[in-house]
Amino acid sequence: MHIRTACSSMDTVDAAVADIVKQMDLFEAEMVLFFASTKYVPDSVSKKMQDAFPMAQVFGCSTAGEIASGAMLNDSIVAMAWDGQAMKDAKIEVVGNLRDENSVRAAFSSFESYFKVSMAEMDPGEYVGIILVDGLSGVEEGLMETIGDLTNVTFIGGSAGDDLKFAATHLYAHGKSHSGSAVLALLKPGIGFTFIKTQSFRDLGKNLEVTKADEEKREVLEFNNMPAAAAYAELLGVPPEEAPKHFMHNPIGLVIDDEPYVRSPQQISGEAMRFYCGVKEGMELSILESTDIIGDTREALEQAREELGSISGIVNFNCILRTLELKQKNLAGEYGKLFAPYQTVGFSTYGEQYIGHINQTATMLVFG
Template identity: 45%
Template sequence: MAMKTAYSEHKDEKAAAAEIADTLNFKVPTAVLFFASSAYDPQAIAKAVGDALPMTTTLGCTTAGELVDRRMLSGSLVACGLYDDDLEACQASLIADPADEQARRKAFAAIASAADDPLAPDPSRHVGIVLQDGMLGTEEAMMNTLSSISNVPFVGGSAGDDRAFEHTHVFLNGQAMEGGAVLLMLRPKRPFAILKTQSFDVQDRVLTATEVDEASRTVIAFDGKPAAEAYADALGVAVSDLEENFMRHPLGLVMADGEPYVRSPQQLRGSDVVFYCQVKQGVRMNVLSSRDIVADTRRDLERSIAELGSCSGIINFHCILRTVELLAKGQSEAYGDLFSGYPTLGFSTYGESYIGHINQTSTMLILG
């Protein structure tokens, strides 16, 4: 059976939850993943969804825009149901303090109880979903723990708040939490794939981070020069024009096969460059140049689905910066059309999760 999607544009939390439950509850879902605009009261929407689906594990987070099937929405509630036809097992856990390594390990151990071998879940049969507070800055620590203790791949995103950048929430079973994280372990009955797609050419120009403040995600110097000056030189622009080039020219950690892991600059602070993710001391990053998001996503999505052989649903963690670019270029509808025919759920994130905390991607779980 295909993953089932639903959405509501009701402004009232109970009415919105009732509308999605009406669609999803034709049989009791094993799990419902839901993404809610920050326009809803977070406690009220979490409780309403939990009350409307009392026999189901319900989890989700707030957003900077919602995606459902072909639609890119704002101010809405979107959800998908996963059923016992699709899943052999699933287990969720809420982390109140993601900065605490023991709390992260304990949560992983809790969800690993759903695995065939809880001490060593088979990464070909299990996949994790991770939803994190988008304002706390603990995503790297979380992903480092998950990627260090297990080979199970986790995908997910950082919760948004419609670009207010003040308060974000995660949800589990009727509870909303600011500053928390939710983990979900799935053992799907059919094969699955993870797609991380970004739309950048890798340029030859390289910047080495020679002085950083990891905790504040700040680069103070590249190649021994003030970061802003070195970055502007690499792009061939004046420092005064640097910020307007950030979205089109982020930096990338480039793998041996040429795949970049994008590190997106957020703002200048004096001569420092503040990023949306941590930059480690000494790393070499290539300058990237943006390409067409719709064309690249189409190519990568078609390839992934062809390799998988079928697609019963897609969960798409889509960077807010890509949403902003699609809107600016009038390409939102064309992007949505890429998912035509596939039940799709997603949201515009404050960062995506896959192996680490990454930027300017669409990172998707594709269910076969």
């Protein structure tokens, strides 16, 4: 077994990290990725996880709930380790100033020096990136655009959470903790990999064109030349004041080749609608309706297994809104069990990344 996972809900950082080390059972880790509840003091958990795996590159972030093989957890640490055969090489960089694209360029320059190949020429079948970003930064779209402009390598990941406190999220790398930052990890796996992007929605065929937006604030002022909230409510056939009740069940999607890139409404602000994700003027969006998260996830996992032949590990970045919906429908246990056959870690995110920044989606990096 070249990938191993562990989880712990012990009360203190020391006890939880010791528990994880014990479960890893002298596994020779080349790289360790972990996700931790904010119950664990950020500086301490980052340092102690690195100290526990001194020969490995260790990184991770804070969460709004954790995912392990077979279970959705809270107040825990989950960790995945790769040996040198599963992970031939990896380089981890912290991006400090998220609004300055030169920060990404600096990280990429470091990757280029390390791997001796330019990011523009790097083979996306040989390399893959993981992005973990401050979930309260509100700048994920720009970050993903910059990354996407500079390379064909896929960066997949999630926005760090803080157990729904919305106070501060934390990124962990090299034994340190960071906020207002992103961690970029460029991996050269020794085994096959693929991606899952799954969201459980159908397109209702009700279209909203963004005719006026404040893109910096992620706010739509007008859809179809009407006040945004009124246009959304009208298409759903409900009074505007009832529109927020429909946000979780009826988000909006940019549908590309029948695949929705979900933009979740956050709140109505005057007559405008604010989103958890960027919306640009001219975008043609559709109102979506939620369907079956369990069935769709099962199918996506089966497809990935068929593509790879077998699955040796899954890193799951699952939107907190999906987690809340699963809990509301009493399906969190069933969702966790979908991952029981696989070595899995993941967390409930404040946003997901795959090609761009999206909401109400699970993005997964799957290893064969």
